[in-house]
Amino acid sequence: MPKTSFTLRPEFAEVDRARVAIERILASTCPGNILGDASIEFLIASTEAMNNAVEHSGAKEIEVELETSANIAVSLTIITFGERFDPTANVAQMPEFESNDTDDLPEGGFGLAIISQMVDAVEYSYTEGKNHLTLRKKLIQSDKGGNDA
């Protein structure tokens, strides 16, 4: 699978730069260069994961590796040097909008739950002092007749 690597400073503007690049790469694998449903979901999850790395990792730089397989599957690995931090350790709960009290409506904490719902797998490992978080998604959902086909 072709691999593209980025190194980001821990700034949200850098995440946006990476997001645009990832979007271009995904689009190049899609028919008519237009992102399908699954690609959009992967892009959303990737952005949330990179945002989390900026906000919580404490790393001075964030490595991102994107692997694509011709509109069939894609993975993104975020690598940060530092203390072990496993975001998959607990089940991510989506903050709820059910409260009748408007003041109680959540304004944050959505990231991990969005990630887990938008990709097929989230994997974590810690080796040689580095956190590796990998998101995987099939772009063609044969059971559902996905838009990317």
Add this chain to the structure above:
Amino acid sequence: MLDVTVGMDGDVVVLDVAGTIIASTVEELKGQIDKLVDKNFTRIMMDLSKVSFMDSSGLGSCVATHKLLSEKGGMLVCVRPSEAVTKIFRITRADQRIAVVPTRIDGLRLIQEKMKK
């Protein structure tokens, strides 16, 4: 990058938002909203048709705006979201509390109906 154009339709503020509502741009949107609220403009329709992407920070800013305007007796309606933006509203179920509708006419009607009560 985020660009916000402010207009009026009757007594409803129409914000034409273009670009991306993300962690690095939310403060700009918040600033515009705060200025409007300070001037007692609390009925706001945000046209998101030119917003190509929104992350959870952007969603958080929509929720914060909804809360602020509700507190002041006003209302936020988001109209014409793109597919990516719609996904964020749907997957978080934020669209159960924040009005998200397909057209500007729907948005204006909704504000008029809700604000009559």
